[in-house]
Structures are given as structure tokens and as C-alpha cells.
Amino acid sequence: MTGRDRPLATGELLDLLHRGHVQVEDVRPIDAYNGWRLHGEARGGHIAGARALPFKWSAYLDWIEIVRSKGLRPDAPLVVYGHDAEESEAVAGLFRSAGYGGVRVYHAFIEEWCPDPKLPMDRLARYAQLVPAEWVHRLITTGSAPEYDGSGFVVCHAHYRDTGDYEQGHIPSAVNLDTNTLESPETWNRRSPAEVRDALLALGITADTTVVLYGRFSLPDNADPFPGSSAGQIAAFRCAWIMLWAGVKDVRVLNGGMQSWLDAGFAASTAADAPRPAGRFGVEIPAAPQLAVDLPEARQILAAADANLVCVRSWPEYIGEVSGYNYIEKKGRIPGAVFAECGSDAYHMENYRNLDHTTREFGEIVELWRQVGITPDKHNAFYCGTGWRGSEAFFNAWLMGWPRVSVYDGGWFEWSADESNPIETGEPAVAIPGAPGS
Amino acid sequence: MNDERPSMASVQEEIVAEMAGLEGSLKTYAYLVELGRALQAPEPSIRQEAHAVAGCQSRVWIRAELRGGRMRISADGEAMITRGIIALLLRVLDGRTPAEILDGDLFFLDRTGLRSHLSPARGNGLAAMVQRIRSCTEEAIAAT
Numbered sequence: 281m282t283g284r285d286r287p288l289a290t291g292e293l294l295d296l297l298h299r300g301h302v303q304v305e306d307v308r309p310i311d312a313y314n315g316w317r318l319h320g321e322a323r324g325g326h327i328a329g330a331r332a333l334p335f336k337w338s339a340y341l342d343w344i345e346i347v348r349s350k351g352l353r354p355d356a357p358l359v360v361y362g363h364d365a366e367e368s369e370a371v372a373g374l375f376r377s378a379g380y381g382g383v384r385v386y387h388a389f390i391e392e393w394c395p396d397p398k399l400p401m402d403r404l405a406r407y408a409q410l411v412p413a414e415w416v417h418r419l420i421t422t423g424s425a426p427e428y429d430g431s432g433f434v435v436c437h438a439h440y441r442d443t444g445d446y447e448q449g450h451i452p453s454a455v456n457l458d459t460n461t462l463e464s465p466e467t468w469n470r471r472s473p474a475e476v477r478d479a480l481l482a483l484g485i486t487a488d489t490t491v492v493l494y495g496r497f498s499l500p501d502n503a504d505p506f507p508g509s510s511a512g513q514i515a516a517f518r519c520a521w522i523m524l525w526a527g528v529k530d531v532r533v534l535n536g537g538m539q540s541w542l543d544a545g546f547a548a549s550t551a552a553d554a555p556r557p558a559g560r561f562g563v564e565i566p567a568a569p570q571l572a573v574d575l576p577e578a579r580q581i582l583a584a585a586d587a588n589l590v591c592v593r594s595w596p597e598y599i600g601e602v603s604g605y606n607y608i609e610k611k612g613r614i615p616g617a618v619f620a621e622c623g624s625d626a627y628h629m630e631n632y633r634n635l636d637h638t639t640r641e642f643g644e645i646v647e648l649w650r651q652v653g654i655t656p657d658k659h660n661a662f663y664c665g666t667g668w669r670g671s672e673a674f675f676n677a678w679l680m681g682w683p684r685v686s687v688y689d690g691g692w693f694e695w696s697a698d699e700s701n702p703i704e705t706g707e708p709a710v711a712i713p714g715a716p717g718s
Numbered sequence: 719m720n721d722e723r724p725s726m727a728s729v730q731e732e733i734v735a736e737m738a739g740l741e742g743s744l745k746t747y748a749y750l751v752e753l754g755r756a757l758q759a760p761e762p763s764i765r766q767e768a769h770a771v772a773g774c775q776s777r778v779w780i781r782a783e784l785r786g787g788r789m790r791i792s793a794d795g796e797a798m799i800t801r802g803i804i805a806l807l808l809r810v811l812d813g814r815t816p817a818e819i820l821d822g823d824l825f826f827l828d829r830t831g832l833r834s835h836l837s838p839a840r841g842n843g844l845a846a847m848v849q850r851i852r853s854c855t856e857e858a859i860a861a862t
Contacts, residue, residue: 340837341743341750342799377744499842502772503853539838601767625772635837 288386290393293359297329303352304330307338307362307371310638311535315407316415317426319363322395325403327361332641335367336543337634344378346635350644354380361386404642405681410535413544416492420453429530433490434483434555437538438516442509445496449548451534451541455483455555457493459508459515462522468666469689470522470572473565480526483555487527487562493520494534494541497637500627505606511627513537513637514668521671521687524678527567533675536638543636571674573661573688575698581688582616587659589688591617592673594625595715597665597692600705604665610696612703618652619712620662622669629672645676651713656682663688726818729810730826737830746831750802757805760792771843771850776800778847782854784862788813789855793847803832803844811851819855824848 288296296302306313306326313332315324326332331350337343352358358380362368368385375383393399404410408427419425419433436457439445446456461479464471471479485491495512504510516533523531534540542548566572573581581587591613597604598619600612604626613619623630631648632640654660660677662670662685670687677685695701724732740746760781769779776797782789791812793804810826811819827833827848833841 337837339743339835340840341746341832341835342837342840343743344747345797345799345840346837374744377742497838497842499845499849500772501846501849596767596770624770624777628772630839633839635839637838 286384287365287388288359288384290386290388290396290399293327293386293393294399296357296359297327301356303356303358305333305352305358305360305371306330307333307335307360307367309334309336309412310634310641311407311410311412311415312363313641314410314535315403316412318412318414319390321363321390323397323401324407325401327389327393328400328402330361331643332634333371335362335364335371337636338371338374340635342635343374347375347378352380354378355382357382357384359384359386361389363390404679406679409530409532410639410679411492411532412535413540413546416451416494416534416541417544417546419492420451428490431488431490431530433492434485435492436483436494436516436519437512438493438495438519439512440508440515441506445498445509445512447550447552449538449550450553451494451538452547452549452551453553454494454549455553457483457519459518462519463667467690468693470525470667473526476522476526477561477565480523480528481558481561484558485523485528486558486560487529487567489528489558490530490532491520491523491528492532492534493517493523494537496538500625502606502625502627507606507627508668511668514627514629514672517672517675518668521571521667521674525568525571526565527561527563536634536636539637570684571686573686575690575694578614578661578663578688578690578695581659581661582614584659586657587661587684588654589614589617590654590660590662590670590673591619592622592662592664592669593619593692594622594628597626598715599707600703603696604692608665608693608696610692610703612696612705614663614692614695615702615704617663618654619708619715620649620652620654620673621715622664622673626665626669629669632672632676639676639679642676642680646680648714656680659684659686661686661688663691665692667691723813726810726814726822727825730824730829733806733809733826734829743835746835747799750806751798752802753805754795754798754801754803757801757808760794764792764794771846776843778804778843780804780847780850780854782851782858784816784855784858788815789819789851789858791851791854799840800843804847806832807847807851816855816859820852 435454437450437454493516495516498510500507500510662673664670771778
């Protein structure tokens with residue numbers, strides 16, 4: 281073994297980190313990176329400053345595109361670590377084949393780095409609310425799982441008006457959750473407190489229930505009359521936000537949705553699992569009203585120095601090229617809103633997801649937001665067309681533990697329907713960092 | 719279009735044979751990028767919202783029109799790997815009859831591993847591209 285190939289010692293890695301400019305890649309599953317202790321880690325999370333590059337992704341033909349999208353430089357030192365030496369070596373080999381020089385591996389993360397409280401680690405603040413498929417499998421097969429208090433759980437397969445999406449295959453024991461039971465099909469806003477309470481009780485959900493939500497991504501197409509029916513994972517985030525607003529104390533989302541369940545090798549069920557209705561919700565809805573913003577407060581936020589109305593829409597929607605929806609006529613944007621691009625259109629969230637549909641490494645989202653002034657010291661109210669994408673962005677900020685986050689529920693649909701509200705179109709006078717027009 | 723053109727199946731067999739010699743994902747990636755670089759640039763006007771394909775990890779535009787009984791397909795993409803995939807789809811589908819496009823089995827996507835070895839997001843983009851070509855073909859038939 282040459283010096284170049286020899287695994288780094290902990291002291292050597294510390295030295296490299298102190299000198300700076302070293303790129304550290306964590307090849308464990310994204311959930312371990314976020315904070316789950318999947319391999320006996322004494323502390324959950326990752327080496328502070330490390331980037332997530334799960335070994336699973338190295339099987340993709342477009343792996344190097346992921347590497348480049350993270351801005352990893354071939355001419356700077358790079359260290360790969362994980363829980364399994366073979367996986368780390370394999371990824372290091374891929375980097376070398378792709379022309380990366382100075383690639384080293386570090387094999388003592390589990391044995392030496394995690395147990396030593398003096399060595400810096402970081403994690404997603406509310407990582408336990410973004411769960412891996414293995415955790416859900418353990419929960420539904422044994423009735424217990426790490427960081428679950430045993431007070432009862434309901435797994436929900438979220439979708440929009442398409443029970444066939446549930447029937448074609450869902451996580452065993454999951455119940456069928458149509459977003460229309462929680463959202464008004466006229467305004468697309470959350471339903472009234474009484475309606476939300478009744479819908480949750482019918483699913484067997486009370487304030488004390490642990491709820492796990494997920495959906496299926498199945499090629500949303502704007503030419504389809506109901507593209508939202510194919511954007512199930514965004515639907516899951518939407519329902520998660522409504523449940524948090526209502527007062528469900530333990531709301532979790534399966535990271536990557538149905539894709540992660542299938543990727544993990546678990547079987548889907550086509551048997552309908554009937555909910556077991558509950559009798560009393562336990563708290564008055566909404567127990568967390570501060571998580572929702574409506575039109576009057578949205579206007580106040582626009583005028584406030586310490587708050588952002590955050591537009592989680594696509595660039596063509598933002599500049600008024602399209603409305604984004606086959607049921608919204610007006611095109612344009614809310615003047616003064618901060619643009620935090622979702623991805624390609626109203627049914628895609630590429631900027632907030634990894635290529636396997638798991639939630640993007642949180643540090644990358646923080647950096648995107650920081651560039652446009654979305655920071656945790658402000659109140660950030662996220663919106664989109666009717667609330668789905670805004671809810672996913674909200675959930676990201678909530679997972680990070682940001683103290684003042686909410687969803688402007690009405691979004692562009694509500695704003696543009698009121699003739700007294702101003703509208704802007706065209707490219708903004710000042711370029712937005714990272715946006716297509718910049 | 720020359721009627722003596724190899725069948726869709728034989729063009730796909732050629733692609734399968736070419737890609738069978740590539741060892742490892744990086745070699746396959748390099749092959750796709752090379753194809754992407756060589757892809758003839760269509761007219762810039764294709765890059766408009768009307769031709770954009772939703773669901774692709776990087777932006778893709780496809781235009782497919784029925785002329786002389788055959789579908790004439792042009793496409794463009796921002797990422798080189800995507801342009802490589804476009805080049806393969808055009809090699810198989812451009813200039814075919816609507817019936818060939820709608821009834822044809824794109825088996826090369828499975829036998830080369832393209833469908834299964836792309837990341838889920840880019841694999842969804844590939845499916846969206848195929849879907850767009852087929853829907854344009856259906857619309858072209860309906861308009862005649």
C-alpha cells in the first residue's frame with residue numbers, strides 16, 4: 281500500500297481540516313448523515329463540514345454529475361469516509377478514475393471520531409422527523425423503533441384524488457390519504473379546523489399519534505388534467521404541514537417516499553388497509569396557528585424588515601411565462617417576494633431533492649437560501665401556487681430547527697385572484713443569485 | 719428518408735453492441751457525453767417553454783412533427799449526459815413512421831442498463847422524453 285492509498289489516521293484528518301481546503305465526503309446513507317445512528321455510531325450526524333455522497337449513488341451512470349453539482353474540485357484534497365471500508369474504497373476509486381488527485385480514505389469514523397466529543401460533528405436538528413425506510417419497516421413489523429415513544433402510529437400514503445396510486449402498491453399497513461380530505465378543493469387552502477379534525481380522526485390520528493407520511497413520484501406531466509396526482513411526495517409534505525398546524529405532535533416524513541421503500545428492497549402491498557378511527561383529537565385545532573399565514577399577514581410580511589415571503593416556484597412561473605397550473609389564469613409573481621426556485625415546474629422540487637428523491641443535504645439548501653437572504657433570524661413564510669411546494673420548503677426549514685417558519689397557504693392562487701394585489705412579470709431588474717436568469 | 723434504412727430493432731442492436739464494450743459507469747458516462755458533444759445543435763428557437771419537457775433533471779426541449787408520413791424529431795438539452803441520451807433516442811426514433819414510434823419496443827433502454835442505472839431523477843427524465851415523443855406523435859396523427 282502506497283502512502284497515497286493508506287487510510288488517514290484521525291490526527292491526520294484533523295490536521296487537514298484545520299489547514300482547510302480539504303473536501304470530506306460521507307458515503308453512508310443520507311439518513312445517517314442527517315443524524316440517524318444506523319451503524320452503532322456513538323453520536324449521530326457527520327463530520328462537521330462533510331458533504332453527503334451516499335455509496336448508493338455510485339451505481340448511477342450520472343454519479344459524476346452529482347459530484348460536479350456539489351462543486352467538488354479535482355485539484356483539492358478529498359477524503360472519503362463511511363461505516364464500511366469497502367464502500368469508502370470503492371467511492372475513492374471512482375474519484376481517482378474521474379481524475380481526482382489527492383483522494384484519501386478515513387476508516388476510523390465509527391471507532392474513533394464518533395465516540396470522541398471533542399471532535400466536531402454536525403446534524404440536521406430534527407433529523408428524527410425525516411425517517412429512513414428501514415425505520416418504517418421496523419416500526420410496522422415490530423411496533424417499536426428508535427426514537428419512537430410507543431404511543432401509537434399511523435402510516436399514511438398521500439396522494440391527490442387518485443386512490444389508484446394507493447391501490448397499485450403502498451407500504452403494508454399504510455392508510456389511504458387523499459389531500460382533498462385536508463385541503464379545500466375550491467381554495468386549495470387547509471380545510472376548516474372542524475373538517476381537519478374529522479378527517480384526522482377518521483384516519484385514526486390524534487394529537488399524540490406518531491404519523492409517518494410518504495408519497496409516490498410518478499412523472500407529473502403538465503399536459504395531464506391532474507398533474508398533482510403524480511407528485512405524491514410533495515402531497516406528503518403538504519399533509520405533514522397541515523398536521524403540524526393542527527397539533528399532531530410527532531409528524532414524520534419517509535425520506536425519499538415510496539422510491540426509498542422500494543430501493544431498500546421492501547415489498548409493496550396492494551391490500552387495502554382500513555384506518556381505525558379515533559374518538560378525540562386531544563387538542564383544539566389549530567394548536568400551532570403560527571405555522572400558517574393568510575393574505576393579510578402575507579402583506580405585512582412584505583412590508584417587514586425581518587421577514588420574507590418566500591416564492592417556491594419555478595423560473596417560468598416567477599417571470600410570468602406560465603401560471604404553472606391549468607386552473608390558474610394569471611401569470612406573474614408577488615412583488616417583493618424572495619425567490620427560492622423549486623425546480624422545473626409546479627410539480628417538481630429538484631432544487632430541494634437529491635437525485636433519488638431523498639431530501640437534499642441540508643447545508644446545500646441553507647447555502648441556496650443564504651444567497652437570497654433567507655436566514656433563520658427572520659420569519660420565513662413559504663408559498664407557491666397552492667401550497668404544496670411551499671410546504672416542502674417549509675418542512676426543510678422546520679427540520680433545520682428554524683424558529684419562525686410558516687406557509688402562506690393561499691399562495692399565488694389567492695394573491696392573483698384579488699384584483700387589488702400588485703403583480704410583476706418579466707425578469708427582475710436585479711439578477712437573483714443562482715436563478716436561471718442570473 | 720431512405721426506405722432502406724435499418725429497422726428500429728437493428729439500430730437498437732447496434733447501440734446495445736456498442737455499449738456492451740464499455741466497462742464501468744464512468745466509461746458509459748464518457749460515451750454518452752461524447753454523443754452529446756457530437757449531437758447536431760438544432761435551431762435555437764427550440765429552447766422555448768412550448769417545447770420544454772417537464773421532469774428532466776436538466777432542461778430538455780423536444781419538437782416532433784409529422785412530415786412526409788414520418789416523424790421529424792429535433793431536441794436539445796443543457797447537460798451533456800442528457801444530450802447523449804437524446805442522441806441515442808434520435809438515432810432510433812427520428813424519421814420513423816408514427817406506427818413505428820407508437821408500437822416500437824425501446825428495448826435498448828433496458829439492455830444497455832440506461833433505464834435502470836441512471837439516478838431515479840434522470841431516469842424519470844428519460845421516461846418523460848420518451849413520453850413526450852410519443853404524445854407528439856399521437857397529436858400529429860390526430861391532426862391529420
